[in-house]
Each structure stands twice: as C-alpha cells, then as structure tokens.
Amino acid sequence: MSNGAVALTQPMPAGDIVVDGVVVQGTGGQWIVRTDGGARVIASLRGRLKQEGDEVLKLAVGDRVTMLVDPNETVGCTITRIHPRTSQLARRAPGGARGERVVVANLDQVLVVFAAARPEPHPRMLDRFLVIAEANGIAARIVVNKCDLVSKTEARALFADQAAAGYPVHYTSVHTGVGLDSLREQLAGRNTALSGPSGVGKSSLMNTLFPGLNLRTAAISDSVNKGRHTTVGAVLHPLPGGGFIADTPGLREVGLWGIEARDVAWCFPEFRPYLGECRFADCMHLVEPGCALRDAVERGEVSAARYDSFGRLLNELGE
Numbered sequence: 001m002s003n004g005a006v007a008l009t010q011p012m013p014a015g016d017i018v019v020d021g022v023v024v025q026g027t028g029g030q031w032i033v034r035t036d037g038g039a040r041v042i043a044s045l046r047g048r049l050k051q052e053g054d055e056v057l058k059l060a061v062g063d064r065v066t067m068l069v070d071p072n073e074t075v076g077c078t079i080t081r082i083h084p085r086t087s088q089l090a091r092r093a094p095g096g097a098r099g100e101r102v103v104v105a106n107l108d109q110v111l112v113v114f115a116a117a118r119p120e121p122h123p124r125m126l127d128r129f130l131v132i133a134e135a136n137g138i139a140a141r142i143v144v145n146k147c148d149l150v151s152k153t154e155a156r157a158l159f160a161d162q163a164a165a166g167y168p169v170h171y172t173s174v175h176t177g178v179g180l181d182s183l184r185e186q187l188a189g190r191n192t193a194l195s196g197p198s199g200v201g202k203s204s205l206m207n208t209l210f211p212g213l214n215l216r217t218a219a220i221s222d223s224v225n226k227g228r229h230t231t232v233g234a235v236l237h238p239l240p241g242g243g244f245i246a247d248t249p250g251l252r253e254v255g256l257w258g259i260e261a262r263d264v265a266w267c268f269p270e271f272r273p274y275l276g277e278c279r280f281a282d283c284m285h286l287v288e289p290g291c292a293l294r295d296a297v298e299r300g301e302v303s304a305a306r307y308d309s310f311g312r313l314l315n316e317l318g319e
Contacts, residue, residue: 023063024236033065034238043067043077061234062105087138089193104234104246106191109139113196117149121158127309129195134267135259141168141186145201148173161303165270174201174208184209188241193248206245213237261317268310270302286311
C-alpha cells in the first residue's frame with residue numbers, strides 16, 4: 001500500500017493465534033490494522049463476512065476487529081470478526097448507489113477547527129459541522145485557532161453563540177502556545193475526527209500538540225470547501241497517550257443527506273427546550289403561527305444567527 005506498510009511490520013508468535021486491533025487505513029481487499037500490541041499488519045476480510053447482509057459487517061476505518069494469524073500464510077492476516085460499533089460517521093454511497101458508506105467508526109468526538117482570522121471565520125459553516133456531528137450522535141468540540149491574530153475579546157465574540165449553546169470552545173495559537181495543554185488533555189485517550197475548512201492550521205496545530213505525528217490535511221480540507229476528493233478514505237493516526245486522530249474526507253461529504261428535515265431542529269441543543277411546545281405538533285419552526293422556537297428567538301432567548309443557520313440548512317434539505 002502507498003504508506004509502505006508490509007504484511008507484518010514486527011515479529012509475531014508462530015502458530016494459529018487470535019489478535020485484536022483497529023483498522024487504521026484501507027478500502028476493498030486490503031486493510032491496515034494496528035494491533036493492540038502496536039504492530040501494523042496488512043489484513044484481508046474473511047470471505048463469508050463479505051457476504052453478510054448486515055450493514056454493521058461492512059468493514060470501515062476505525063472498526064475494532066479480531067484477526068487470525070496463520071503461520072502457513074506468507075502475507076497478512078485474516079479478519080474473522082468485526083466488533084459492534086459505538087458510533088459512526090457516514091456519507092451517501094458514491095456513484096448513485098443506495099445506502100451509506102461509513103467514513104470512520106467508533107469516534108468519541110469531532111474536533112472542528114476554525115481560525116480567528118486568515119481566513120475569516122464563517123460561523124454558519126461551523127453550524128453545519130456541528131449539526132452533522134449532532135445528527136451522528138457524536139460530541140463536538142470547537143477550536144478557534146490563530147488567536148494571536150486578534151484580541152482575546154474578539155476571539156471569544158466570534159463563536160459566542162456556539163459557546164452559549166453548550167459546545168466546549170478552545171482558543172489556541174501555535175505561535176504563542178496558548179490553549180495547547182488543555183486541548184491536548186481532551187484528545188488523549190479519545191478517538192477524534194479532525195475537521196474544518198482549509199487554511200485554519202489544523203495540521204500545524206496537531207503536529208505541535210503531538211510532535212512526530214506528521215499529519216497532512218490539505219487534500220482533506222479541500223474537500224470541505226470544494227466537494228472534491230469524495231473517494232479519499234479516512235486515516236487514523238495513533239496518539240502517544242492512546243486514542244487516534246482521524247483524517248476524514250470532510251464533513252461536507254459526510255453531509256446532511258441522512259437527516260430528516262423534521263429532525264434538524266433537534267440538532268441544535270439550545271432549541272430543544274422549546275421543541276414540542278409549539279401550537280402545531282408538526283411545526284417546522286419557519287412560518288407556522290404559535291411556534292415556541294420563533295417566539296424564543298424574538299425574545300432573545302435563542303440566537304437569531306443560529307436560527308438563521310437552521311433555516312438555511314432546512315432550505316438545503318428541501319433542494
């Protein structure tokens with residue numbers, strides 16, 4: 001494979017043995033698995049697992065697997081079991097096929113990185129990332145990077161609405177070191193998907209946090225803004241203290257396609273106290289009279305900007 005991995009990158013015991021690990025890269029016939037002992041092996045999926053109809057058994061990066069190492073085989077291992085998933089990020093199957101393709105499985109959180117300046121941040125784009133994380137049932141954290149380019153007051157004002165909605169916000173700068181220690185603590189031991197637009201300093205931030213990681217995100221970031229590279233697979237990078245950072249094909253490609261319009265409002269945590277309080281049970285919270293959510297916006301209890309993001313996303317689903 002392109003990263004130079006070999007069948008077994010370190011010696012393993014002879015004899016038929018069972019080994020557990022995590023899929024860190026690959027598609028189709030060959031997968032790179034990092035075993036619980038730290039070895040990187042090339043593995044193939046046992047044929048009968050490929051024929052199962054259950055979606056869960058369609059192998060994805062991030063899956064925990066059990067493998068059989070056969071001493072009579074000269075290349076790789078055989079994956080004999082895919083463990084149940086705790087979470088997943090998925091996108092529509094490419095080429096017009098029905099169903100979904102899991103981008104990465106077993107995430108603990110999504111880290112959405114924006115810059116305080118250069119490039120200018122767009123909170124509406126951030127709201128889109130957050131909705132996708134919510135729809136997939138995965139916790140999200142926000143990083144406002146390059147905070148050395150603006151004042152502390154300006155940095156905190158940029159995403160005050162998202163902070164008020166309950167999202168943890170980290171203010172960081174690679175140049176000054178501000179915020180790096182607390183962010184590193186939140187990544188250690190967790191499986192995290194890295195996302196955000198291009199130019200915000202994701203790779204330099206991660207490489208500063210974890211020297212030697214050598215993370216490259218340019219191609220992934222392009223897909224967020226331009227909708228390209230839809231076949232780029234996720235790659236997991238192990239962290240020194242446990243856990244992984246996942247390069248993903250961009251949350252725009254994960255997309256809103258699997259979200260029902262009636263569920264979008266539930267993907268805004270601060271909206272939830274008002275949902276179910278409207279005059280009409282099927283209220284979409286746009287133009288209907290007696291809408292508790294719109295009344296909350298008018299009273300200033302809910303951010304008008306976040307409500308605007310909600311309306312834009314509903315329109316996108318309608319298109």
